Amino acid sequence: NAGVMQNPRHLVRRRGQEARLRCSPMKGHSHVYWYRQLPEEGLKFMVYLQKENIIDESGMPKERFSAEFPKEGPSILRIQQVVRGDSAAYFCASSARQIGTNTGELFFGEGSRLTVL
């Protein structure tokens, strides 16, 4: 009964490189969310996806960041040309039903910690 799986757990990149973070939701969950956590800032919503569709990307920077959740395989959060300010913990969560409408509960992965040198 695996939970939400994220990898890598830790990723170090130099400025200008690309970072790819992967997330496999819990079995049976078709809703995936990405959040970013900075020290003392709390979790900030980035993007909400269902299989093959981006539902809400209003929390994601328009440049350099992209996300996908293909029909087969994990969800990917991609950060191009990383900068030091991208250093953070990135959490993926999944739910069986849509949250924010009293109907769904969110299950988080253990996070991917990105450090940009």
Add this chain to the structure above:
Amino acid sequence: TQLLEQSPQFLSIQEGENLTVYCNSSSVFSSLQWYRQEPGEGPVLLVTVVTGGEVKKLKRLTFQFGDARKDSSLHITAAQPGDTGLYLCAGGGSTLGRLYFGRGTQLTVWP
């Protein structure tokens, strides 16, 4: 702008004491959730409250949702070192699929 304000930000107490942490907003939420997060791990859901005035108990933890669905509190009775962690509240609103998190209360319970 932080939609949900949590207080206190830090709380350090002795084992056996009682404590209450608060989650306040000027906005109305359709649901409110409490999570606990430990260092190096993701948040773990403790409870979801959806009805104004609702009270839920989870062993020594009591959660309350305000009548107007704008605020919530978490009360812990006879705290134990195992309760140590970051307690986060998160509100669900009209934007589907999105939760708004507070910054959290870092609780430390000393033996």
